[in-house]
Every structure is written in C-alpha cells, then in structure tokens.
Amino acid sequence: MKKLDSTVLARRANQIKEELRQKLRKPYKQVIDLYWGNPHAAGVKPLSFVRQVLAACLYPDLVKSNTLPVDVRQRAQSLLGECAGGSVGSYTDTAGIPEIVHRISEFITKRDGGAPSDPENIYISPGSQWSLRNILKVLVNSQASPRTGVLTPWPCYPITNFTIKELGGVTVPYYLSEEQGWELQVEELHRALDSAKGLCNPVTLYVINPGNPAGYVQSRKTMQEVIRFASEKRLSLLADEVYQECVHGEKSEFLSYKRVLSEMGPPLSDTVELASFHSASKGFMGECGLRGGYVELVNLDPDVMKCIYKLFSTDSCAPVLSQIALDLMTNPPQPGDPSYPLYSEETQHIKTMMVHNVKRVFEVLNSLPGFSCQPVEGGGFAFPRLHLPPKAIQKAKEMEMEPDLFYCMRLLEEAGVLVQPGMENGPKEGTHHIRFCIITPEDTMEEMLSRLSSFHTQFMKDFS
Amino acid sequence: MSSLQEGDLILRGTRAPSRLQAARGTEESAQGAEKPFQQVMDVSTGDPHRAGMKPVSFVRQVLAACVYPKLLDEKSLPLDARQRANTLLGVCSGRSVGSYSATAYGIPYVCKSVTEFIMRRDGGVSSNPEDIVISSGSTKTLLMVLHLMASGEGETRTGVLTPMPCPHTLPTLLNMAGLTLVPYQLLEDQGWAVELDELHRALRTTRGHCSPRAIYISNPGNPTGHVQDRKSIEEVIRFAATEGLVLLADEVYQDSVYGQGKESLSYKRVLFEMGKEYSKKVELVSFHSLSSACMGECGLRGAYMEAVNLDPAVMKYLRDAQAPSSPPVLPQLALEVMVNPPTPEDPSYKTYSQEILHSMTTLSQNAQRACEFLNDLSGIKCQPARGGIFLFPRLHLPPQMVEEAKMLGVEADVLYCQRLLEEEGVRLGAGCENGQVDPNFHIRLCVLAPSDTLDEILARLHSFHLRLLERFP
Numbered sequence: 001m002k003k004l005d006s007t008v009l010a011r012r013a014n015q016i017k018e019e020l021r022q023k024l025r026k027p028y029k030q031v032i033d034l035y036w037g038n039p040h041a042a043g044v045k046p047l048s049f050v051r052q053v054l055a056a057c058l059y060p061d062l063v064k065s066n067t068l069p070v071d072v073r074q075r076a077q078s079l080l081g082e083c084a085g086g087s088v089g090s091y092t093d094t095a096g097i098p099e100i101v102h103r104i105s106e107f108i109t110k111r112d113g114g115a116p117s118d119p120e121n122i123y124i125s126p127g128s129q130w131s132l133r134n135i136l137k138v139l140v141n142s143q144a145s146p147r148t149g150v151l152t153p154w155p156c157y158p159i160t161n162f163t164i165k166e167l168g169g170v171t172v173p174y175y176l177s178e179e180q181g182w183e184l185q186v187e188e189l190h191r192a193l194d195s196a197k198g199l200c201n202p203v204t205l206y207v208i209n210p211g212n213p214a215g216y217v218q219s220r221k222t223m224q225e226v227i228r229f230a231s232e233k234r235l236s237l238l239a240d241e242v243y244q245e246c247v248h249g250e251k252s253e254f255l256s257y258k259r260v261l262s263e264m265g266p267p268l269s270d271t272v273e274l275a276s277f278h279s280a281s282k283g284f285m286g287e288c289g290l291r292g293g294y295v296e297l298v299n300l301d302p303d304v305m306k307c308i309y310k311l312f313s314t315d316s317c318a319p320v321l322s323q324i325a326l327d328l329m330t331n332p333p334q335p336g337d338p339s340y341p342l343y344s345e346e347t348q349h350i351k352t353m354m355v356h357n358v359k360r361v362f363e364v365l366n367s368l369p370g371f372s373c374q375p376v377e378g379g380g381f382a383f384p385r386l387h388l389p390p391k392a393i394q395k396a397k398e399m400e401m402e403p404d405l406f407y408c409m410r411l412l413e414e415a416g417v418l419v420q421p422g423m424e425n426g427p428k429e430g431t432h433h434i435r436f437c438i439i440t441p442e443d444t445m446e447e448m449l450s451r452l453s454s455f456h457t458q459f460m461k462d463f464s
Numbered sequence: 465m466s467s468l469q470e471g472d473l474i475l476r477g478t479r480a481p482s483r484l485q486a487a488r489g490t491e492e493s494a495q496g497a498e499k500p501f502q503q504v505m506d507v508s509t510g511d512p513h514r515a516g517m518k519p520v521s522f523v524r525q526v527l528a529a530c531v532y533p534k535l536l537d538e539k540s541l542p543l544d545a546r547q548r549a550n551t552l553l554g555v556c557s558g559r560s561v562g563s564y565s566a567t568a569y570g571i572p573y574v575c576k577s578v579t580e581f582i583m584r585r586d587g588g589v590s591s592n593p594e595d596i597v598i599s600s601g602s603t604k605t606l607l608m609v610l611h612l613m614a615s616g617e618g619e620t621r622t623g624v625l626t627p628m629p630c631p632h633t634l635p636t637l638l639n640m641a642g643l644t645l646v647p648y649q650l651l652e653d654q655g656w657a658v659e660l661d662e663l664h665r666a667l668r669t670t671r672g673h674c675s676p677r678a679i680y681i682s683n684p685g686n687p688t689g690h691v692q693d694r695k696s697i698e699e700v701i702r703f704a705a706t707e708g709l710v711l712l713a714d715e716v717y718q719d720s721v722y723g724q725g726k727e728s729l730s731y732k733r734v735l736f737e738m739g740k741e742y743s744k745k746v747e748l749v750s751f752h753s754l755s756s757a758c759m760g761e762c763g764l765r766g767a768y769m770e771a772v773n774l775d776p777a778v779m780k781y782l783r784d785a786q787a788p789s790s791p792p793v794l795p796q797l798a799l800e801v802m803v804n805p806p807t808p809e810d811p812s813y814k815t816y817s818q819e820i821l822h823s824m825t826t827l828s829q830n831a832q833r834a835c836e837f838l839n840d841l842s843g844i845k846c847q848p849a850r851g852g853i854f855l856f857p858r859l860h861l862p863p864q865m866v867e868e869a870k871m872l873g874v875e876a877d878v879l880y881c882q883r884l885l886e887e888e889g890v891r892l893g894a895g896c897e898n899g900q901v902d903p904n905f906h907i908r909l910c911v912l913a914p915s916d917t918l919d920e921i922l923a924r925l926h927s928f929h930l931r932l933l934e935r936f937p
Contacts, residue, residue, distance in 0.1 A: 010788075014566065036788070040560035055532035059524040067538060084506070087513035089754075089761040126600055126765065129789065159788070287562040289793035291600065314640050315603045316633070319792060320763035 009408055010035070013418045028416035032448045034436035035418045037212075037380045039286030042440035044353075047285060047346050049339045050328045053079070057088050057324055071337045079324055088320040094313040096124030096294070097320070100327045104294055107330035108258065115262035121297045123308070124326060126318045128242055128279040128293030133163050134311045135238065135275050135295065138304060139204050142168030149200035150238075151192055153184070155383060155425035155433070157212045157240065170200040173426055178385065181374050182216035186225040193233060205235045210243040210254065210378030213425050213435040215358070217252040217378035223260040227272055236273035242293070245283030246439070248358045249377035258298060274298040280325040282380055284347045286439060292322030292329075350439070357438040357445045358382065364449045370460045380439050383422065386432040392463035404432040407459070415455040417448055504885070505921050507910040508893035509632075510686070510853050512760035515913030517826075520759060520819055522812045523801045526552065530561055530797055544810045552797045561793040568787035570598030570768065574800045578768055581803035585718075586733035595771050597782050598799065600791050602716060602753040602767040603633065608785050609712065609749055609769065610641035612778060613677050623674035625666055625709065627658070629856060629898035631686045632908065644674040647899060652858065655847045656688035660699045667707060679704055682714035683731070684721060687856040687898055687908045689831065689849020691726045697734040705746045710774075713750040720757030720912075722828035723850025732772060748772040754795060757827060757853050757912055758820050759802050766795025823912070830911040830918050831855060837922050841929050853912040856895065859905040862936030866903070877905040883932075888924035 017031055033041065040046060049072065056062040056076035063073045063080070082099045084090035095101055101119045108117040125131035140148040147170045152161055154173045161171050174192035176182045189205070196202045207226060209218045218226075230237045239257040247254050258276055262269050279293035297305065317323075332347075333340040358376035365373040365384045373384035388403050396406035404421035411417050411434075422433025438445065507515055522545055529535040529549035536546050555573040557563035565571050572593065579591035599605040613622045623644040626634060638645045648666035650656040658681070670676055681700060684691045692700075704711045713731040721728040731750055736743045753767035771779060806813040831849045838846040838857045846857035861876050869876040877894040885891050895906025911918060 007787075036564060038557065038564045039562075041557035041563035043558060046560055046562050051532040055528040055535060058531060059528035061540075062528065062535075065540060067535075067540070083763070084511065084514035085516050087519055087763070089519050089759075089763045090514040091509060091511045091762045126792065127789065285562075288564045289556070289560065289562045289790075291792040310636075311640075314607075314633075314636055315601060317763070319600065319765040319795065321794060322792070 009405065009412065009418070009421070012409065013412055016412065016416070026416065027414065028451070031412070031416045031418055032444060032451070033418045034438075034440060034448060035420050036288075037282060037437050037439065038288055039380075039437070039439040040289070042437060043444055044286055044350065044439055044441065045346070046287065047343065049333055049343045050285060050287070050325060052339075053328055054321055054324060057083075057321070060086070069338045071333060071339050075328075079327065083320060088324070090320070092317045092320060092323065094309065094317055095122065096318060096323050096326075100124070100323050103327060104330050105296075108256075108296060112256055112259035112262065115259050117258070117296065121300075121305075122294055123297075123312050124292070124294045124318045124323050125312065126293070126315075126322060127281065127291040128240070128277040128295070129159060129163070130291075130315075130318075131293055131295035131312075132160065132238070132240070132277055133167075134308060135297075136163055136167055136169070136204075137311060138307050139236065140164065140167045140169035144201065146198075147200045149196050149202035149204075151189065151196075151202055151205045151235070152426075153206070153208060153211075154428055155213050155422065155435075156206075157208060158424045158426075160206060160240070161426060170196075171426075172196045172200065172202055175428065176211075176214060176216070178214075178374060178431075181377070182211060182214040184218065184222050184226065186222075186229055189226070189229050202233075203235060204238055205230050206238040206240065207257070208240040209257070210241075210246055212240075212243060212379050213381045213383040213420075213422075213433075215248075215374070215376030215379040215382060215438075217247055217249060217254060220255055220260055223255065223257060224264060227257070227261055227264060227268060231268055231272050236275070239274060239276040241276055242279040242282045243379045244278065246354060246380050247378045248355045249375065252377040254378065258296065261298070271299060273300055275300075280322065280329050282439075283329070284350050285325065285329050287325050290322050290325050291319065292325045293318075294326060353440075353442055354438060356442055357440065360442075360445060360449060361438060364453060368453060368456055370456060376438065380437055381435050382438050383425070383433050383435050386422075386434060388432055389460060389463045392459070395463065402432075404434060407432070408434060410459065411452070411455055414458075415451040417451050417455070502889070504889045504891055505917065505924075506891040507913060507918075507921060508881075508891045508908065509762075510755060510910050510912075511762050512757070512823075512853065512910070512912040513763070515910065516917050517760055517823065517912060517914065518819070519761065520816065522806055522816050523759065523761070523798060525549075525812075526801050527794060527798060530556075531794065533559070542812045544806060544812050548801065552800060556793055556797075561797065563793070565790040565793055565796070568785070568790050569783040570596060570791060571793070571796050574598060574796045575768075577800045577804045578770075582730075582732065582770060586730055586736070589733055589736040591732075591770065594783075595779070596768055597771070597785075598766070598768045598791050598796055599786065600767070600795060601765040602714070602751050602755065603637065605751055605753075605767045605769045606712070606714075607637060607641060608782055610637065610643055612781065613710070614642040616675055619672060619674065621674045622678075623670055623676040624712070625663065625676060625679040626899070627681060627685070629656075629687055629895065629900050629906065630680070631682060631714065632893055632897035634680070635897075635899060644670075645899075646670045646674065646676055650685070650688060650690070652847060652904075655850070656685055656690040656856070658690075658692065658696055658700060660703060663700070663703050676707075676709065678710040678712055680712040680714065682716075682852075684717040684728075684851030686714065686717065686852055687854035687893075688847070689852045689854060689856065690847075691721050691723060691728070691851040693727075694729055694734055697729060697731060698738060701731070701735055701738060701742055701746055704748075705742055710747040710749065713748060715750050716753050716755055717757055717852040718752065720824065720827060720853060721851040722824060722831070723848070726850045728851070732770065735772070745773065747774055749774070754798055754802060756802070758823050759798075760823075760912070761795075761798060764795045764798050765792065766799045768799060826915060827853065827912050830913065830915060834909070834911050834918060834922060837926075841926065842933060844929070849911075853910050854908055855911055856898070856906050856908050859895075859907060861905055862933070864936045865932070875902065875905070877907060880905070880932075881907060884925065884928050887931075888928045890921050890924045890928075892925075 105117040281288040396403040419436040525545035575593040582591040754761040869879040893908035
C-alpha cells in the first residue's frame, strides 16, 4: 500500500536538487520546496529562547556560564531538576514528565477560559501522528465485520486517511464547502453518515481545525453543531488542532473543541468522547524535527484509557527534548522576563509573515485565470483550486497521471517549485487543487508566487 | 460509551506492565505518606543517567551547538565539538535540527558513518548504507521488523524464538505485533548460556502451534549479562540457517563487555567469517541504540538496525516504513557521534576516553562487587555477568511468601519488589517481566550506577532481605 501516490514527484524533486548541487544548468538556481509543513527547511528561523533552553538542558555547563540569558538558565535548571538523574538522557514516565504534563494541563485550562483539564488525561508523544495512530488503534477494530468507519473531511491531511486504512478501517468522507470558505455543513455530515450504511460501522468523526490543507478556522456555531451531531450519532470526536497558533484572518479566532464542548455544559460536556491533538511541529516553533506532540482525552471509558496506556507504554516515552519543547511552547517567556522582548519580536515576525503571505497568495492566485483561491483564514497551507483546460486533463490521462499531479510535475520541472498535488488530500470528482506551505519567509513566498504565475500563464496558453 | 468499547480485542489480553501500578502508585505514595527513605532509588531499567551516571561530554557539547548554532562561536566549547556540530548541521535541511529530514530511513550521512563504524568494528567486513535504517529508539526499530513478520492465526501465527529470560519489554512487544513468543530456556547454571539442544527442543515443540519464523537473541545478554563466545554464536547462526529462521540480534550492549578473556564479537562479523555458505544466506537484523552502556542516552530515543540478506522488497518496505515522516533529527546526530567518537589526535579525545574508561571500570567493578554481595545473602544466587548492564539473581523465597503472593494475586518476585520499594525505597525489576515463571523467581537490577549509589542500594537490599528471612525463618 503506497502512502503517497505522488512519490514520483518527491523522487524527481530529490533528483533535481542533486543535479542543482552538481551545478547542472537549469532555468532556476534552487528548488523552492513548499510540499510539507517544514518551516525551518523553508527558511524560517527557530525561536531563540527554545533553542537556548534546549542547548542548556543538553549541556548543563551552560547553566553555570554567562553565555545565555538568566531566564534561559533558570528554566533549564528547573527542567533538569524534573529529569531523572538531572539528565535528558533518562527515560521518563510513559505519559511524559509529570510536571510538564501538569503544566500542559494548566496551559489548556488557561487557553480555554478556565475549562478544567486533568493531567491524567494527557499523553505526550513523539509527534502528534504517533498519538493519533494509537487512538485510532483503539477505535478501529481490525477484525470487525462490518469494518470500522471514520468520518474524515475532504480535503484531509493525507497521513490520517492512510493510517485509518492501514489499521483496517474505512474512511467516510464528508465534503467541506469550498465556495463557502470551506464551511463544514452539518447536513453534509448527515449525508456522509447515511452513505456509510451497509458499508461500514462509523464510530468516529475526525475534524481538523484550523484546517489542513484548507485554510479555514471553524466558528463556534459550526463546532457546536459538530459536537451535537457526534453526540446524537454516538460518535467519538478526534480534533486535530496542531495549527491552533496559525490564525491569520482578522475576524477569525481559534476555539478549541474542548472549550466549546465544556461551555455547552452537561450532559454533552460529560458524555461526548473527545481526543484533541497538538504539536510542537507547527505554529511559531516549527520544530518538526524534534517530534513532540500531545493528546488530551476527555470522557473516555476507564477501560479504554487503560488500553491507551498500554499502547503508549510499548514505546517507553517520548524523547525528553521533545517533552521540553512542548513545555516551552505552552509556557513561553512572559512580559518582564529578560527573554521576552526577543521572543515577542520573533513570534510577531512569524505571525506578520504568515498574514502577509496569505494575503499575497490570495491576491496573486485570484488574479490568474485558471486559479481560484479561498481566503486562508488559518493553518499552515494554501489550497487553491486549479481550473485546468480540457487539453491539459487529456494530456494527463495519456500520461496515466492525475491532472493535478501532472501540473505539479511540470511546475517542478520548469519552474523549480515543489508543491503537493491536491489528490493526496482525497479525491473529489471534477476538481483539482494544489497545496503549499505558507510558513516561509516573505521573499521566498514572493519568489514562489512569481515563478508560479509565469509558469501558470504559460501552461494555460500551451493547453488552450 | 459504546463506540470505544469496540476497540481492538488484542489489547484486552495484554498484561499491563507492572509499572502501570508502580507509576501511578508511587505518585500517590509520594503525596504525604510517611516514608522511611528520602528518595526512591530506581535501578529496574537500563537507565544509567537516572542512577546518576554522567553523559559523555563530547556528545552533549556537539548536540548543544547543533541545537543552538550560536554556540559554534563559543570558545568555552572544544574546537572539535564545534567543528563536528558544524558538519552535522550541514546535513540537516535548512541547517536546523527542527526540519523534517529528506529521507524516511535516516540522514544518509549518518547512515554512512554507521557503516564505517561497523566496518571498523568487524575487522573490515563490508557494510552498506542501504542496509541501515534509523528510528527513534530500539523499540520502534524492532517493531518495524516484527510487524513485517506478523501474519496468520493459531497454527499459522508467526512465532519468534525468544530467550528466557529476555528484555522485560519484549513479551509485550511481541504480543502487540501479533506474534507468538516461543520460549527457549537459557542455562542459568552455566552463566545463562545458550544451548543448541534447547533451541531444537523449543522449535520441535512449537511446530503445530505456530509458524516459527525468527529467533531473537541479545548479546551481551539482557538481563543475563552473558557474553557469547564465537562457538556459541556460530551454533546459533547454523541453527538459524538450517531452520530457515531470521536472526534478530539485539546488540545494544556491545560496548560493555568486561569479563576477563571475553571478546566482543558481533553476529555480523562471525557470520561473514563463517564463509559464503552462511554469509550469503542467513537473514540477520542487528540492533544498536543510544541506550548503550557508554552513552546511556535512553531519553534521546535513537537507534538503528543493520539488515543483512533480506529480500530487497522487504528492505524497501523497512526504508519507507516511516515515510512521509522521518526519524527525529537530534537523536540521529547523537548516533553519528556515538559511532564516530573523537580519535587520539582530537582535542576532546583525552576527556572522552577518560569518561568511557570511568564508565566501563565502574560497570565491571559494580557487577563483580554486587554479584559477590548478592551471593553472600542466603536465598539469593547470582550468576556472574560478563557484559551488559544488568544482574539477574535468582531468589529462593520462603514458601509462606510465595503463598502470600498467590493470595494477593501477584507473582512472588513482584511482591518482593513491591515490598522492597515500600520499605527501603529501592526499585528493582521483577524477573517475571523477563519471562521467568514460578518457581524461578528472579530480580533484575541495573549495575551501571555511581559506585556509592550501588553500595547504598545493596545496603538497603541487604537490610530488607535479612528482615524477610527473619519474618519467614
């Protein structure tokens, strides 16, 4: 089972990068790679405070020297005190260092306007995919007949769909309304659930907010409808919220599913089963290479919680540095701390960068015939729609490729721009999209848009 | 709620690790109950830093500079550490440890360093970077291989020959992966040696019950401390060859052979020195990790496997298994430093070699001292260890205690460890976790700890054990 059908694209990209390294002549000097949400590779700088604390935790001599700011040293010292033997090289409790888990729960409560959060319900994991996978393992009974169904959005983050199928489950797509800014309409949830009758046994509803790849931020009203639907249909809710720090739209506000659920009060707040996921890979930190994530589990059956513990404990614990990264994400420097000015400046810079990028993307792509782009209110990606001329679609068919993959291959080859074809995010008849990361320096975004515009104009002409 | 109760049935049969009770329980007891000890001393797992051992300075200096590149100009860090960090940052996308790396099987530069290490270790036997897969910890790496083998139900369910005792995490892993554990007993009276007849017996008795496809072995032994000689390794290889079994060799403690006259030999090396008849045929996967004795970097979570003679399609699967993600970057860099340490011309060499020498000396002295000490206690018999970081002494427990354990619904060695923890604040591992069953009660302790810490642990164990003997004369 192939995880991604566009591996041919990734392979060709690696080849081209190698050719460029060997100074082979091309119409471009380097490949602009916005395929994955990989901010540091795209040129975004890591947050200084985070890296300073991690360095001091790795090499505690730095705690004693004056090389680093005093609050960095204090934080590192405090964190090392929470590690067995004062070293980041020791194993920790399965769910994570208890003090860090505790602080994460405090972060959640603060974020959610006071909604209580129990540290016992939180697991730190090496990346959010690991915990999502474990939760899915518990939900998806690989031996069941009919097979377990999971409602997933179209468009969706590809790995989730793949994981569900790999575990023996069935994905049941519900279509977000592109023309209404990717709105999730509850009638569509009903339709999707009905479509599953006789084909599988749906047990879970997976939502992504802010969206990936589509750049929406859900309204409280939508979220309440989703929660009521889940409750009515006895589905558990998996809320992938890793892009919660990426909100660009002026009128948009991120609300967590936990908060909305909690504020709906009993009986819903006591009964709807919810797993929400967050990560250090996205947002301002962008520390994908560190692999740090957590899941908060709400209203799950105690026996199920035991199963989950066993699953998590098969791999002793998340890397300690990842746990520390999560702690720094949820407990950043505060006004008054020596590191606060720099921290604030760096995060503000990234925020401004993202807002600027999504504005430019919206302007540029909507000015090109053959492209239409919804406003990117949140998340790490743009997911514009391609309106391909019939000749291009025909050519793609001849080459036995999906049309959006065909477009992406050409874009890579001729313009040195690597983006993900929309087909990876789930099929939708008659539509084609591309996905690219918008967490990248402004000049990289500008360069990419410039190359894309030139390429696109030529492409549309070639196939007119 | 009903939806979640339809969860995967395999999980319900899995025995919860005893840490489940211990972990949550300790938190409760730590809150307020009066204890006769200050702090729990935990040597139940192979976690040297927890016990107080210090990390290798060079490793941490390189990693710190990789994480915070401004340190590349920091004069207080040795020049060679900074140069290494600079080189390693060069192989990270965007020169950041925070990027996903380009390949799912490990950063090619690191894979190459690993193969160079292997070739040096094995007297020139060649090693190919394409046979190396890196992952975040040996559990993950092993699981990747186990998942591949898992198939069938009942009689056709894949079986793995597993030494008894085995690493305490292994039985759960095999269960999770849907594999049948086929035990082969190691010979305790011969220092936990591997016996060929026993391998044959295990295989014979299991046919018809499952489909054995692999044999797992750890060398140096975890938790036994046994180090196989060439003859023993050859026997296992021949057995695997004849019976068509994949050899899974856990060699994490390869850097900790200390017994007199003992030589550290890798399965790969012995295999190749047996000639083409075996070296071209036997399927071997060997595992190594940052949790080794000298590094002790369990919390960093980094490991690799070297696969020999596996089907190309299988190799491709293993290399793609983590796609489109990639293993965390920092542990990979730590692996690179582990396999490519300072050499005599380097400024850091002196400190590095002193630190390694100190670890090894501490380990071998501790192992010897602890073994003698334990053997002096009535009711405890300990085989001498020649490598690895554990001791695995046998307990001859009073029958009344065994009875008491039965009534409480736990294994007697678990009860022993629980009582020891409650009364003396020392946490050891219960031998049943390593597969030893009634009446072969054992305890497991990691002896890679500062000497005075070990002495304190032994003193408390002594005190507890004597009280126990008095209680049950």
